[in-house]
Amino acid sequence: MCGCTPIILTFDDGTSGQFNLIESGDQLVANPKSAVGIMEEFYKEHPDFGLNGTFYINGTSIFSGKGTVKERLEYLIDKGFEIGNHTNTHPYLNKSSSEEIKEEVGIVNNLVKELTGYEINSLALPYGISSKDYADLLAKGSYKDVEYENKIILLVGAEPALSSNNEKVNLQRLPRVRATGGNKRVDCDLYYWLDVMDKNPKMKYTRLENDSGDKLVD
Numbered sequence: 001m002c003g004c005t006p007i008i009l010t011f012d013d014g015t016s017g018q019f020n021l022i023e024s025g026d027q028l029v030a031n032p033k034s035a036v037g038i039m040e041e042f043y044k045e046h047p048d049f050g051l052n053g054t055f056y057i058n059g060t061s062i063f064s065g066k067g068t069v070k071e072r073l074e075y076l077i078d079k080g081f082e083i084g085n086h087t088n089t090h091p092y093l094n095k096s097s098s099e100e101i102k103e104e105v106g107i108v109n110n111l112v113k114e115l116t117g118y119e120i121n122s123l124a125l126p127y128g129i130s131s132k133d134y135a136d137l138l139a140k141g142s143y144k145d146v147e148y149e150n151k152i153i154l155l156v157g158a159e160p161a162l163s164s165n166n167e168k169v170n171l172q173r174l175p176r177v178r179a180t181g182g183n184k185r186v187d188c189d190l191y192y193w194l195d196v197m198d199k200n201p202k203m204k205y206t207r208l209e210n211d212s213g214d215k216l217v218d
């Protein structure tokens with residue numbers, strides 16, 4: 001058996017632990033203790049690993065630290081990281097009206113676009129909770145005459161996603177695996193799935209189903 005297991009690193013909530021700028025001489029650089037700083041260091045030693053990840057930000061607090069929000073976002077974009085939408089105030093979207101949903105998505109979309117010209121095209125649902133009545137407005141809409149479109153919408157958990165070219169994949173409800181827990185195993189988090197995949201190596205390439213469509217795990 002051969003092949004690769006693509007992994008996409010995603011970060012929600014725009015915390016300074018994930019990324020913050022510090023002064024170094026007359027420059028602003030990523031704090032080496034932040035995830036971005038660690039990834040940059042790792043990339044220097046392992047350039048074949050790439051330097052990629054998507055940061056799902058809210059509108060209220062964006063990577064607190066040195067520099068302006070524009071400088072912080074541009075730093076990430078210039079390095080090749082992606083910016084995603086995590087809504088303005090991180091609400092329970094199942095309780096939001098259609099107007100509130102447009103505002104929640106639109107404010108972050110418009111802010112990033114105005115500051116950097118960057119077009120956001122994906123959304124991570126706060127708490128992984130969607131809207132029953134207005135899911136279409138999460139995917140596409142407009143706010144203050146600026147259109148937005150989220151081609152991919154991410155859940156919070158709880159299993160590896162199918163490949164984007166698998167006919168069964170639903171890009172509007174794409175699952176993720178949380179990397180919480182450290183070396184303490186939490187069901188359906190990263191260490192749980194690494195164990196499952198060790199025991200079912202084929203799953204690393206075909207994910208949740210084998211060739212006959214049987215689930216490998218419950």
Ligand SMILES: [Zn+2]
Nearest residue numbers: 012013126127
């Ligand atoms: Zn969140």
